[in-house]
Amino acid sequence: MNLAELEQGRRAIIVQIDGDQRYLSRITSIGLNVGCKVEMLQNAKKKPLLIYGRDTMIALNREESKRIKVEVNA
Amino acid sequence: MSRTRTIALLGQPNSGKSTIFNNLTGMHQHVGNWPGKTVEKKEGTFTHGENTYKVADLPGSYSLSANSEEEIVTRDYIAKNDVDLVCVLADASQLERSMYMLADYAGMKTPVMLVLTMMDVAKEKGKKVDVTKLSERLGIEVCSIVAYDRKNYDEFYNSIDRAIQTGKTLQCEELYAFIKNSEIAEIFEEYVGIAKVIASDRRPEEWIAMKLLEGDDAIRMQLAIKGRKDITPAEAGALYVSDARFKWIANVLDGAVEDKKTTAELLTKFDKKAIGPRSGFWVAIGMMIAALMSAMIVASPMMGLGGALPSLLNPLLDSALGGVGVADDIIHFIKATLVTSLGWVVSMVGFIFAMNFVFGILEEVGYMARVSYVFDRSMSRIGLQGKAMMPMIMGFGCTMGSTSGARVIDSYGQRIMTIAVAWAVPCGATFVVIPTLANAFFGGTGGMLVMLLIFVVMFFHIVLTAKVFGRKLNPAEERTGMIMELPPYHKPRWGFIFKNSLMRMWDVFKKAFSIELIVCIVFYFLSYSNSGIEGSVLYKFGTFIEPVSEFFGLRWQTFMAFFAAMLSKEAVLGVLSAIFANSGSVIDTTTGLAATSDNIAQVVAAAIPKAEALAFIIAVTFNIPCLQAVVSTYNETHSAKWTAKIGGYYILTALVLATVVYHVAALFM
Numbered sequence: 001m002n003l004a005e006l007e008q009g010r011r012a013i014i015v016q017i018d019g020d021q022r023y024l025s026r027i028t029s030i031g032l033n034v035g036c037k038v039e040m041l042q043n044a045k046k047k048p049l050l051i052y053g054r055d056t057m058i059a060l061n062r063e064e065s066k067r068i069k070v071e072v073n074a
Numbered sequence: 075m076s077r078t079r080t081i082a083l084l085g086q087p088n089s090g091k092s093t094i095f096n097n098l099t100g101m102h103q104h105v106g107n108w109p110g111k112t113v114e115k116k117e118g119t120f121t122h123g124e125n126t127y128k129v130a131d132l133p134g135s136y137s138l139s140a141n142s143e144e145e146i147v148t149r150d151y152i153a154k155n156d157v158d159l160v161c162v163l164a165d166a167s168q169l170e171r172s173m174y175m176l177a178d179y180a181g182m183k184t185p186v187m188l189v190l191t192m193m194d195v196a197k198e199k200g201k202k203v204d205v206t207k208l209s210e211r212l213g214i215e216v217c218s219i220v221a222y223d224r225k226n227y228d229e230f231y232n233s234i235d236r237a238i239q240t241g242k243t244l245q246c247e248e249l250y251a252f253i254k255n256s257e258i259a260e261i262f263e264e265y266v267g268i269a270k271v272i273a274s275d276r277r278p279e280e281w282i283a284m285k286l287l288e289g290d291d292a293i294r295m296q297l298a299i300k301g302r303k304d305i306t307p308a309e310a311g312a313l314y315v316s317d318a319r320f321k322w323i324a325n326v327l328d329g330a331v332e333d334k335k336t337t338a339e340l341l342t343k344f345d346k347k348a349i350g351p352r353s354g355f356w357v358a359i360g361m362m363i364a365a366l367m368s369a370m371i372v373a374s375p376m377m378g379l380g381g382a383l384p385s386l387l388n389p390l391l392d393s394a395l396g397g398v399g400v401a402d403d404i405i406h407f408i409k410a411t412l413v414t415s416l417g418w419v420v421s422m423v424g425f426i427f428a429m430n431f432v433f434g435i436l437e438e439v440g441y442m443a444r445v446s447y448v449f450d451r452s453m454s455r456i457g458l459q460g461k462a463m464m465p466m467i468m469g470f471g472c473t474m475g476s477t478s479g480a481r482v483i484d485s486y487g488q489r490i491m492t493i494a495v496a497w498a499v500p501c502g503a504t505f506v507v508i509p510t511l512a513n514a515f516f517g518g519t520g521g522m523l524v525m526l527l528i529f530v531v532m533f534f535h536i537v538l539t540a541k542v543f544g545r546k547l548n549p550a551e552e553r554t555g556m557i558m559e560l561p562p563y564h565k566p567r568w569g570f571i572f573k574n575s576l577m578r579m580w581d582v583f584k585k586a587f588s589i590e591l592i593v594c595i596v597f598y599f600l601s602y603s604n605s606g607i608e609g610s611v612l613y614k615f616g617t618f619i620e621p622v623s624e625f626f627g628l629r630w631q632t633f634m635a636f637f638a639a640m641l642s643k644e645a646v647l648g649v650l651s652a653i654f655a656n657s658g659s660v661i662d663t664t665t666g667l668a669a670t671s672d673n674i675a676q677v678v679a680a681a682i683p684k685a686e687a688l689a690f691i692i693a694v695t696f697n698i699p700c701l702q703a704v705v706s707t708y709n710e711t712h713s714a715k716w717t718a719k720i721g722g723y724y725i726l727t728a729l730v731l732a733t734v735v736y737h738v739a740a741l742f743m
Binding site for chain 1: 135136137139141167168170171174178199288289290307310311312313315316317320340341349350351443446447450451554555556557558559560561562
């Protein structure tokens with residue numbers, strides 16, 4: 001599933017990121033790369049996503065986040 | 075032997091970079107633009123021991139990719155040969171993430187050191203960083219620092235000197251090893267070969283090859299110029315590169331960072347409200363009102379002083395200069411220019427101090443980033459950051475508030491855009507002047523409708539202005555969705571922010587005073603007359619141009635008031651009073667030396683047709699707000715060009731608006 005589908009309070013691990021090079025370099029430079037663990041702090045309709053990853057809170061555009069594929073930790 | 079040493083500060087947002095820059099350089103700062111770029115250039119100097127240092131505060135971003143003009147400027151700067159040392163900053167409380175800048179830097183051969191900030195926050199989080207171990211592994215100087223506390227800078231100064239003397243660069247073999255052991259090893263080797271044609275001592279081919287893997291546009295363009303247009307792109311290369319960088323970081327940090335996981339709640343109670351889907355909006359509105367009110371309170375002593383200066387100084391001038399026989403005309407000239415501009419500048423810097431103080435605290439505490447999140451959706455539609463909402467709301471109080479508040483916008487281009495847009499927000503003075511006129515012309519209900527019209531026009535003005543200025547400053551095709559860290563809340567350092575705001579105020583005062591004085595002198599001569607209004611250049615110009623201005627719906631009287639309103643909104647009533655009620659000369663009523671006639675609104679209402687009045691009201695509301703707004707815009711943009719562009723745009727749109735309103739209104743009134 002993609003990151004925007006991750007429910008609030010759930011943890012997941014990033015398994016794939018799609019998009020042009022520009023997006024890839026932007027998203028990875030803030031610390032979100034494949035293998036990174038994230039927790040969804042807030043996933044409210046029409047608002048940017050709020051996740052916790054690499055020791056900090058990060059706000060992400062909802063549309064763009066659909067390019068991030070995650071797997072929920074078992 | 076002493077010479078000026080050049081060092082550069084490089085770090086991600088929230089890494090404490092500006093704090094360090096301010097603490098290092100204090101009053102010795104110079105802010106301008108990079109030639110030919112819409113990127114802010116911040117430089118300063120300091121001395122330590124026998125040496126003088128030139129410091130560049132490089133624009134902050136999360137990496138050294140070529141995604142923005144800012145990043146390209148930064149990259150070019152550190153590759154230059156005259157830089158003695160680059161200080162890369164990293165937040166010790168979240169090293170893994172914030173070391174990315176250093177990992178991206180790795181490979182560059184400009185001497186570098188690592189500065190760990192937020193050590194106090196790291197400690198609170200239960201983290202301990204072994205600085206010596208890090209230094210050994212990286213092969214460069216590493217020092218830790220609490221950015222806001224100047225008292226602990228000694229170690230930093232010493233590290234800088236050692237780093238410059240030894241000139242060490244990062245060991246990055248391990249980083250390349252990760253790439254060489256991955257699936258894209260072959261492409262990397264191929265790129266290294268290609269990169270040789272544009273490599274330099276400080277920017278070797280390996281570093282360029284890494285950028286090529288990321289699909290870096292700027293590098294591709296440089297290669298294309300050298301005839302290499304045939305480079306096959308590496309599929310998802312950026313992912314491999316970032317993967318290698320994070321592996322490298324993990325390797326470096328392994329065993330050097332002790333992390334006793336604390337079980338603190340990720341979202342504090344306040345944050346649940348501050349970023350809640352619904353509550354966030356109301357918290358932000360509350361914060362804005364509180365910020366506006368506290369800014370007004372903080373500013374009030376200085377603004378009061380500025381307002382009272384003429385009545386304090388003018389009698390003194392009368393007795394002192396008059397006593398020694400200086401002609402009345404000269405005393406009057408001094409009053410109208412020197413004293414007036416001094417009073418204006420004093421109140422202006424009072425406001426700027428207050429805005430810097432209040433916004434400084436909100437920024438430092440970490441709340442500003444939350445505002446960005448809350449208003450991201452609405453503001454991104456017009457190409458602005460969510461944060462831009464804050465200064466724009468301040469605009470209802472005072473346009474100086476919105477222009478100086480725009481400094482919270484970290485991209486220079488978007489900052490200019492925010493200022494341009496915020497000018498369209500009618501300020502507090504407008505809300506005093508305009509209802510008075512509107513009520514006199516159109517009665518109570520009509521007056522309300524006029525105010526409603528003003529809000530409708532404001533809305534469309536904002537959208538249009540964002541479009542016009544966005545075309546160059548934040549082109550639609552370059553706009554990107556939000557990817558932003560919301561830093562943890564920090565306690566505000568009152569003293570530090572207070573001191574910074576004071577420095578800023580003094581800086582503005584020096585620049586603003588001379589500009590305002592010159593404008594006052596020019597206006598003095600334009601309106602000077604020894605035979606009523608008819609003798610002034612303004613009158614002659616106004617009547618000469620009347621055939622044209624009538625097309626806008628303004629006859630010479632209203633056109634002149636429109637003109638004077640660019641100096642101050644309050645001048646509108648004053649100038650009309652001078653013309654229609656003969657209550658003093660134009661210069662005196664504009665500068666407040668002569669009182670406005672009490673019933674001026676009624677007098678004017680009888681003398682000006684309604685269609686012209688409505689056109690005039692709209693034109694004045696959406697004209698250049700006032701001289702102070704222009705000067706503070708110049709201060710924030712450091713660009714006469716952009717200030718002139720914004721000013722010209724507002725005069726033009728105000729006249730277009732007046733024309734439309736006049737000709738439409740004339741059909742009904």
